[in-house]
Amino acid sequence: MEYLPTLHVHRPATAEEAVAVRANHASARYLAGGTDMVVNIRRGIEQPEHLIDLSDIEELGGIQASANGLRIGAGSTLKDLADDRDIRRVYAAVSEAAESVAGPTHQSYGTVGGNLCLDTRCLYYNQSEWWRDSNDFCLKLKGNVCHVAPGGSFCFAAFSGDLAPALMVCDAEAELLGPDGRRRTPLADLYRDDGMDHLTLKAGELLVAVHLPPPDGDGGSGYAKSRVRSAIDFPLAGVAVRLGLSSGKARTLAVALTAVAPRPHLVEGSEELKGRHVDDAWLDDLRDLVRAQASPMRTTTTKPWYRRRVAGALAAKVARRIAEG
C-alpha cells in the first residue's frame, strides 16, 4: 500500500475562493471525485501539498436548461449526466459517454470536470513509483526518455476521457474561472497535442461549467468505445458522432476521437461526406477517414494498429445506429 503525502485539504465554499487558494499555493491541485487524482497521488505521480476539495461549491453543481441551451456544472457527477432525460433525448452522445466511463460506482461520484481535465495516460506513466523508478521513469515525469518512442522528445500519453469527444461534437463550450476572471472557450480549445501538458488552462484556472447550445434540428448523436473489459477499463479508442440527416443524406456531420492521441480532437475533412446518401459506401468512407486521423501510439498493451482500426469501425457503427434511427 502506498501512503499519501502530508497534505492540507481546503474546502472552499465558492469557486472564487477555490481559485484564490490555488493562487496562494503553487503545488495545490483541485480535487473533485478523486477517482483518478487520488490514484495518481498514491502512485507518486501527483505530490500536492494542498488539495482543494471542490465538493462544497454550489456553483459547480446542477444541470440547468434555458433558451440558450444547457449549462452543466463541472461538479455534476457522470451519473447526473447519464440520468438526465433532456440530455438523453437531445445529446445522446453525452449520455452514452457518461454511462460508459469506468463503472457505475465511479460514475456515482466521478465528475464532469474531472473527466474533462483527466490527466493523459500511458503504460509507462500510470504505474507505481517503484515500477517507474525501476524503468528509469519516463519523459512525462522525472525521466529523460520516452519509452513509447525512444529518441523523441514528444510525449504521446493519450487523453482517455470519454466525455470530451461527445461534448465536442455537440459544440460545447467550457466556462473557466481564473485569477483574471471568467472566460468561455470552445471545449476543443481546452486541449493541445502534448501528452505532458495537454490542457490549455492558464495557471490556477478552474473549469466551472460546460455549456451546450440548443440542438440544430433533426438527426442524432452517439458515442462508442473499445476497451479490454466492458467495465472499469479506460478506452483503447472512443468515438463520438453527430449526424443530421435530410431525406437519407448527411446534412451535418461531426466526429471526434478520444484515447488515440494526447488530446481529444474533431476529425477534419468530414465536409466531403456531407450531402451524400448515408449507405454502406458512405459508412466505409467515414471509417477510412477516421482511421487516417486516429494516431494511437504504444501507450497501452493493446497494439496501436488495433486501436486505429477499431476507431474507424466504431465511427461507422455509431453513424449506422444514428442513420437507422
Add this chain to the structure above:
Amino acid sequence: MAKTHLTFSLNGRQRDDVVPDNMLLVDFLRETAGLTGTKIGCDGGECGACTVLVDGSPRHSCLTLAVTMQNRDVETVESLAENGRLSAIQRAFHEQLGAQCGFCTPGMIMAAEGLLRENPSPSADDIRQGMASNICRCTGYVKIIAAVQTAAAELGK
C-alpha cells in the same frame, strides 16, 4: 501534519474525530472506527472491495479522503444487519452461495444495496451493469447475480 475536525454520520451514529487530512476513508473505517468489514483490494478503484455508501450512493472508500466526508452520511456493510439478523441482501448472498472466498462480498453487498435502493426490481442485465464496478476474483458472478435477484424478490414481497 494537518488535521481536520471531522463530523459525519457513520452507520447512523454521529462521529466526531480529529483526522489527518491525508487519511483515506477506508483507513479511517478500518483503523479508527474498527469497522473491518470494508476491504482493501486493489488500492486503485479497480476492484470495488472497498465500496461504501455515501449519502446513499456507492463510492470507493480507498479513493476518498476521510476529511471530505464532512457532514455526510456514510454506510458500511456493518450497518445492514439489525439486532444480529442479516439483511435480505446478506441473507441472499449466504443462501445463494454468493460468497466464495468472501473478500469481495462486503463491496458487492454495498453495491447491491445501492442498486436495489434505486431500482428495487432490477433485471439480470440491470444487476450486471449496476455492479460492474465490482470484481470477484473467484469469478463467482452467476451466484452473485442470483443472490441480488433473490434479495430483490424478497424485498418486493
